[in-house]
Every structure is written in C-alpha cells, then in structure tokens.
C-alpha cells in the first residue's frame with residue numbers, strides 16, 4: 516500500500532519535472548531575442564535619430580539615456596528604472612517633464628518582463644547617436660554641452 520503511494524508520487528514528480536524542462540525550452544526563443552532587435556522593432560520608430568528636429572514625435576534615445584544616467588548612474592538602478600517605466604509609462608514618474616509636456620506621455624507597450632530588462636540593459640550599454648540639432652538644443656536647455 517505504502518509502496519503503491521510512493522510510486523504514484525514519484526511518477527507525478529517525474530511528470531512535473533518533464534513539464535518544467537519543456538516549458539524552459541519552449542520559452543528560450545523569446546529571451547534569446549537580443550536588446551538590439553527589440554529596440555529596432557519597438558522603440559526606433561519614435562526614438563530614432565532620423566526625424567529632423569521639428570518633425571520628431573519623441574526625444575531621441577541619447578536624450579532619454581542622459582536623463583536616466585544622471586539620476587541613476589549605476590547599471591542596476593538604471594535598468595530597474597527603465598524597466599519600470601516600460602511596465603507602465605506614467606506622468607507621475609517621468610524624469611523628462613519637458614518631453615511629456617511637448618509630446619504627451621509615451622503610450623504603453625506590450626512587452627514581457629524579460630524583454631523590458633533586455634531593452635534597459637541594451638540602452639545602458641549602447642552609445643546612441645546624437646542627432647545634429649541635439650547639441651544646440653541641450654546647450655539651450657542646460658547651459659552646457661551634452662556629455
């Protein structure tokens with residue numbers, strides 16, 4: 516009797532383990548998509564450098580990165596703050612009130628938690644291009660040259 520129960524438990528555990536391993540395998544393709552691809556697919560249309568100064572619909576990523584770096588210099592805090600923004604863009608937590616006033620709050624995007632972190636890490640480790648007009652704009656706003 517006891518042996519019977521033990522065998523049943525072992526079989527159940529084995530099934531559970533197989534299911535867990537399968538799930539891990541099946542979720543690999545999404546996490547393997549790297550930050551650069553995620554950025555191109557989800558962010559570049561608004562945060563790219565192609566739009567000329569007056570045509571732009573959002574600040575260029577170099578501007579976003581500068582604001583977040585000066586508030587959160589460590590990678591850990593930077594990644595947490597960007598990932599949190601992506602989870603739910605919210606007027607109450609903006610570091611760029613001027614941009615919110617000019618463009619409105621960024622629309623929420625459908626992104627998995629892993630993708631939000633991969634994107635945040637990609638932004639932290641990437642040097643974004645400064646559009647031609649940006650240096651002058653930064654000087655006007657901040658009275659000094661951008662880094």
Ligand code: HEC
Pocket residue numbers: 553554557558559560561562572573574579597600601604608609610611612614615618619620621622624634
């Ligand atoms: C449809 C256009 C659009 C897309 C797509 C978009 N953004 Fe934005 N984003 C904006 C606008 C507009 C702002 C400026 C207003 C604001 O801060 O909410 C902004 C601001 C931000 C900010 C600064 C937030 C703050 O105010 O402190 C971050 C960080 C950001 N975007 C990251 C991203 C990332 C990463 C992606 C891609 C996953 C992305 N955005 C995609 C329009 C967009």
